[in-house]
Structure formats: structure tokens, C-alpha cells
Amino acid sequence: MVLVPDTPEYKKAQKQYLKATRNRPVNIDQDWTPFRAAEKRYKARFPPPDLSGVLDLGVLDERRQREIAESGWKGRSNLAETIKLKTKDGLDAYTVPKIPGLVILPNFLSQRKQRNLIRWSLARHARHPNETNLDTHYILPQEGLWNAYLAACEDSSKDFDVQPRASASASPASEQPGPRQLINNVPASPSTFSVLSDIPKLPAPPSTTLLPTPVSSLVSKLRWANIGWYYHWGSKQYDFSRRKVEVDTEIRNVCREAVGCIKWDDVFGSGGGEPRDGWGDDNWRTWDETYEPDAGIVNFYQEKDTLMAHADRSELNSTSPLVSISLGLSSVFLIGGPTRDTEPVPILLRSGDVVIMSGPGCRRAYHGIPRVLEGSMPWFLQKSEFDDLDVDGDKEKAGEVDDWASYQEYMRTTRINVNVRQVFPKGFDPYTLSQTSAS
Ligand SMILES: O=C(O)CCC(=O)C(=O)O
Numbered sequence: 196m197v198l199v200p201d202t203p204e205y206k207k208a209q210k211q212y213l214k215a216t217r218n219r220p221v222n223i224d225q226d227w228t229p230f231r232a233a234e235k236r237y238k239a240r241f242p243p244p245d246l247s248g249v250l251d252l253g254v255l256d257e258r259r260q261r262e263i264a265e266s267g268w269k270g271r272s273n274l275a276e277t278i279k280l281k282t283k284d285g286l287d288a289y290t291v292p293k294i295p296g297l298v299i300l301p302n303f304l305s306q307r308k309q310r311n312l313i314r315w316s317l318a319r320h321a322r323h324p325n326e327t328n329l330d331t332h333y334i335l336p337q338e339g340l341w342n343a344y345l346a347a348c349e350d351s352s353k354d355f356d357v358q359p360r361a362s363a364s365a366s367p368a369s370e371q372p373g374p375r376q377l378i379n380n381v382p383a384s385p386s387t388f389s390v391l392s393d394i395p396k397l398p399a400p401p402s403t404t405l406l407p408t409p410v411s412s413l414v415s416k417l418r419w420a421n422i423g424w425y426y427h428w429g430s431k432q433y434d435f436s437r438r439k440v441e442v443d444t445e446i447r448n449v450c451r452e453a454v455g456c457i458k459w460d461d462v463f464g465s466g467g468g469e470p471r472d473g474w475g476d477d478n479w480r481t482w483d484e485t486y487e488p489d490a491g492i493v494n495f496y497q498e499k500d501t502l503m504a505h506a507d508r509s510e511l512n513s514t515s516p517l518v519s520i521s522l523g524l525s526s527v528f529l530i531g532g533p534t535r536d537t538e539p540v541p542i543l544l545r546s547g548d549v550v551i552m553s554g555p556g557c558r559r560a561y562h563g564i565p566r567v568l569e570g571s572m573p574w575f576l577q578k579s580e581f582d583d584l585d586v587d588g589d590k591e592k593a594g595e596v597d598d599w600a601s602y603q604e605y606m607r608t609t610r611i612n613v614n615v616r617q618v619f620p621k622g623f624d625p626y627t628l629s630q631t632s633a634s
Pocket residue numbers: 492494502507519528562563564612614
């Protein structure tokens with residue numbers, strides 16, 4: 196919830212702020228890039244950030260008035276930098292001319308679909324064989340951490356300690372001595388593919404200082420779960436020596452639906468000419484046949500988590516749509532240009548919004564999440580809003596209501612982002628390619 200002046204919460208935040216900034220140099224911000232300055236602005240806890248410069252397309256939608264009023268966070272829709280389009284099904288989509296290839300689909304997912312995708316992210320996806328941030332350090336339960344947690348919620352005697360991978364007495368032999376190496380992330384492309392594939396991708400060493408931890412405490416430490424091709428965080432490259440996990444049809448279908456409903460000529464076309472610089476052979480005109488998601492990540496943000504400015508450039512295909520789905524708490528999303536020197540556009544993303552990043556002007560633009568907006572879980576993720584439904588005879592509704600209390604409690608402080616990419620052109624098999632080029 197937004198801090199209200201003269202309340203004890205406000206005064207506490209003010210005190211903390213004054214303490215934290217007491218010794219700050221006066222010109223601390225003079226060397227910040229425009230992207231860094233924007234991150235600082237929206238990240239600030241005190242005073243709460245002013246969202247009047249944040250593009251908020253949700254406010255244009257009558258159906259969202261309740262969730263917006265209840266959350267207290269609101270930007271502006273009339274920042275003159277958007278163009279409204281219609282999708283093939285007549286839904287509203289928006290582009291931002293400053294960032295060609297960026298498409299925003301506010302409220303693209305129904306409330307039911309959002310709940311299903313939250314379930315999918317936690318119960319079906321964040322588990323073996325998909326890697327999560329916790330797998331490096333813990334031996335996670337076979338049924339998946341979240342499913343073990345649901346069992347523990349129902350019967351607290353089922354909560355158990357998850358064992359760390361390395362025991363506290365193990366010698367940290369695999370850890371490299373000395374300072375952490377800076378990773379130079381070479382942008383992937385067909386011409387750098389072989390070199391990047393050959394870089395050794397050692398597994399990250401498990402921490403040797405962790406203690407056995409109950410399932411119920413570990414759930415809030417979940418930060419990401421891999422989709423499709425395995426991403427190697429140490430080298431910031433995909434590890435093609437590991438067979439990819441097929442992208443689940445549930446998420447593949449949502450992404451294909453989002454990309455398939457856009458009239459791409461309205462986004463990129465300019466009088467039927469040929470695509471200009473930056474486009475590969477594969478351009479928007481063929482996406483109906485060539486778009487095929489094969490990698491990605493599900494991000495789990497807790498209220499104070501941020502995602503620093505970065506460009507996603509590990510995919511060989513630098514123009515194919517990246518589909519980004521927001522669920523749970525709202526957030527401020529910043530997206531700029533090819534370096535941090537471009538002033539980013541701040542966009543308020545709410546549960547159910549979908550963003551597509553595509554084309555040479557957007558797919559590799561710097562972006563990040565400086566702020567998750569606390570207290571913004573929409574009403575329709577509350578069990579009380581749908582457990583008075585007549586569930587008799589409707590198995591789907593009954594299933595939805597059953598254990599939702601645990602989802603609701605988790606989502607009250609969580610934003611989930613499902614971020615799906617296309618590494619290779621459709622049908623391309625890196626194994627066949629390396630065999631062909633080696634012979
Ligand atoms: O959380 C988001 O909306 C963006 C996530 C993102 O940029 C990423 O996973 O690369």
C-alpha cells in the first residue's frame with residue numbers, strides 16, 4: 196500500500212530514509228547514466244516514488260478500476276508517446292514509437308488464466324527437470340518445492356528440512372580463489388555460435404555455509420526457474436551440451452497466441468518496403484510460421500527485489516519476439532535503448548499484462564525492474580472472491596478453490612514474470628549444425 200503522510204508507517208520510513216542518506220555526498224547523482232537515475236528514482240522507498248511520469252495503460256480499462264483503486268498505485272495513460280492498435284481479435288495493443296518493436300497488451304490474460312499460470316509457475320514448472328536458483332545449493336524434493344510446501348500447509352507435520360548440497364564441513368575446493376571474474380557477455384549470433392558453444396560451462400559451486408532449511412522457509416527464496424534451453428549464469432550463455440526441456444504447451448500456447456494476434460505490419464511495416472538494417476533473414480512477415488519459443492525464465496520477485504538494467508543478448512535470434520507475462524504484484528518496468536545512456540520509458544505493469552519485445556530496435560534494448568509495488572495484489576487473486584462460487588459439479592472451479600489460500604498468501608508479496616524467448620530459428624538443431632560444420 197502507498198505510504199500515507201502522518202501515519203506511523205510513514206514516519207518510520209522517513210526516519211530510515213534520513214538515517215540512510217545522512218552521509219550521502221551532495222553530487223552523488225552526477226555520474227549516473229539516465230537509466231541508472233531512473234532506477235534510483237523508482238527504487239526509492241522514501242519518499243514513495245512519484246508515478247505521474249509512468250505510463251499506465253491499465254487506467255484506460257473500465258474493468259480494472261477496482262484493482263487500481265485498491266492498490267493505490269497509479270500512473271498516467273496520456274503520456275503522448277504511445278500508439279493504440281487493434282489486435283486481430285479486436286483487443287487493444289499499444290506501441291511506443293521511441294522503441295520500435297515494443298508492444299504492450301494490457302490485461303491480455305483473463306483472471307482465470309492468470310490464476311492458472313500462477314499455479315503452472317509454482318506447482319508444475321519450478322521443479323525438476325527445470326533448474327531453479329535453489330538447485331545449486333539444495334537437494335530439492337522430487338515432487339518440487341512448492342508441492343512439498345502445499346502438503347506442509349495442509350499438515351504441518353509434513354514440513355521437513357531440505358538438505359544443502361554441500362555439507363558445512365566440505366572444503367570449497369571447486370570455488371575459484373581470488374576476486375570474481377567479470378563476465379564479458381559477447382552477443383550471440385550465428386557467426387559467434389561455435390565459439391560461444393565451446394566456452395566451458397562449469398556448474399556453479401554449492402555454498403558450503405548453508406544449514407538444513409524447512410520447506411516452508413525455502414519457498415520465499417525461490418527466485419527463478421529455467422524454461423527450455425539451459426541457461427548458464429556463469430558465462431551468460433546457453434549450455435547447448437545439455438538437452439533442452441521442451442517448452443510446456445501451456446506457456447507455448449499463451450506466447451503463440453500473443454505473437455499471433457498482433458498485426459505486425461501495423462508495428463513494423465512502412466508502406467510495404469523491405470525490412471531495413473538490423474533484420475536477419477527471419478523477419479516479422481514470417482513470424483506466423485517461424486515464431487517458436489524455445490527458452491526463457493520464470494522470475495519470482497519478492498517485494499524488495501529488483502532486476503538491474505540489462506539487455507538479453509544470449510539468443511542467436513536478435514529480432515524474434517520475447518514474450519513477457521506479469522502476474523501478481525504490479526511493478527515499474529523501465530525500457531530504453533542500446534546503452535544505459537538512453538533515457539528509459541517507465542511503464543506500470545499489472546497482473547495479466549503481456550509485453551512483447553521484438554525487432555532490432557527493441558529486442559536488445561536495456562530494460563529492468565527497479566520496483567515491485569507492494570500491496571498491489573489484485574482482488575481476483577483472493578480466495579474469498581471466488582470461493583462462494585457454486586463449485587458443485589464444476590471440478591475445475593472446485594480445484595481452483597481447494598488450495599488457493601496458500602497461493603494467495605504467497606502472491607500477496609510476490610510478482611511472477613514469465614519471460615519467454617526464441618534462441619534459434621524454428622527447426623534449427625544446434626547438434627546437427629555442429630556436426631555439419633565439423634565435417
Ligand atoms: O520481470 C520482468 O518484467 C522482466 C524480466 C527480464 O527482463 C528478464 O528475465 O530478462
